[in-house]
Amino acid sequence: MNESRVSLCSLADVQLRFLCPGDLEEVRALCRDWFPIEYPLYWYEEITSANSRFFSLAAVYNQEIIGLIVAEIKRHGSLNEEDQGILANSLDECDVAYILSLGVLAKYRRNGIASLLLDSLLKHLTTPERRKVKAVFLHVLTTNAAAIRFYERKNFRLHNFLPYYYSIHGECRDGFIYVLYINEGHAPWTVYDYIKFMCSKVVNGVGLVPWVLFRINRVLHWVWKQPATEQRDEY
Ligand SMILES: CC(C)(COP(=O)(O)OP(=O)(O)OC[C@H]1O[C@@H](n2cnc3c(N)ncnc32)[C@H](O)[C@@H]1OP(=O)(O)O)[C@@H](O)C(=O)NCCC(=O)NCCS
Numbered sequence: 001m002n003e004s005r006v007s008l009c010s011l012a013d014v015q016l017r018f019l020c021p022g023d024l025e026e027v028r029a030l031c032r033d034w035f036p037i038e039y040p041l042y043w044y045e046e047i048t049s050a051n052s053r054f055f056s057l058a059a060v061y062n063q064e065i066i067g068l069i070v071a072e073i074k075r076h077g078s079l080n081e082e083d084q085g086i087l088a089n090s091l092d093e094c095d096v097a098y099i100l101s102l103g104v105l106a107k108y109r110r111n112g113i114a115s116l117l118l119d120s121l122l123k124h125l126t127t128p129e130r131r132k133v134k135a136v137f138l139h140v141l142t143t144n145a146a147a148i149r150f151y152e153r154k155n156f157r158l159h160n161f162l163p164y165y166y167s168i169h170g171e172c173r174d175g176f177i178y179v180l181y182i183n184e185g186h187a188p189w190t191v192y193d194y195i196k197f198m199c200s201k202v203v204n205g206v207g208l209v210p211w212v213l214f215r216i217n218r219v220l221h222w223v224w225k226q227p228a229t230e231q232r233d234e235y
Helices: 021-034 041-048 113-125 145-153 191-204 208-234
Strands: 015-018 055-061 064-075 095-104 133-141 157-168 171-181
Touching (some): 015 113, 021 041, 021 095, 064 113, 133 145, 133 157, 145 171
Parallel strands (some): 095 133
Antiparallel strands (some): 015 055, 055 064
C-alpha cells in the first residue's frame, strides 16, 4: 500500500477484456487486497468462467490486471428485502444491474480506470436489447469515502442506509445502497414527486385533467377489486 502512484500518460494503453479462467488467482489476490471480505472460491470460478452470467471486465496494462468490475443483471422483484423499492412499483417486472465488485490497483488510482470500467458497463446496459434494465445499484461501506465520492461523481444517488449490513472480522458495519437510474428507470414516487408533478402540470396548463382522471380510475379499479380478492382468500 506504500507503493507510489503511477500516472498513466494515456488511457489508450489500457486494454479492456473479459475475465477468463486463467485470471482466477490474479483476481483473487486483487480482491483480497481491496476488500475486507473473503469471497469463496466458487465465486472466483463463476466470475472468471468462460460462459459466466456475470459481466466481468478487466482493465489490463502491461499484461497486468490493474482494475476490474463485476456486475450481474437481476429481476427487480427477486431482490433481497433490503434492496426492494429501488424501482417504482410499475417497473417491478423490469431488471436492475448489481455491481458486485469494482476496484483498481492502488498505484493506478485517480487515472480514470474505474471510470473506464463503469462507463463500459453502462454502455453495455444501455444497448437496445437491455432496455429492461432500469437501474444500477451497489452496496458500499459507509466508511469507504473514496468509493462514495467516486459513485457520487458518477451521478449515483444514496438510496438507503443499511445498519449492521456487513460482518467484517466479526464486527458489524453499516452500509449504503447507491443507485443510478438508466433507460428511463425511476424510483417510487414520493408525496413530494406527486406535488411537483401536479404543480408542473398546473404551470404548463396541460394534461392535468386526464392525469387526475387516470389516477381516480386506478384507485376505483383497485377498490373494486379488493373485496373479490379478500373473498377468494377466505376459501
Ligand atoms: C473507488 C475506486 C474504484 C476508484 O477508482 P479510480 O480508478 O481511482 O477512480 P477514477 O480515477 O475513475 O475516479 C473518477 C473520479 O472519482 C472521484 N474519486 C475517485 N477516487 C477518489 C478519492 N480517493 N477521493 C476523492 N474523490 C475520488 C474523483 O472525482 C475522480 O475524478 P478526478 O480524479 O478527476 O478528481 C478505487 O479507489 C478503489 O479501487 N478502491 C478500493 C476498492 C473499493 O473500495 N471499491 C468500491 C467497492 S463498492
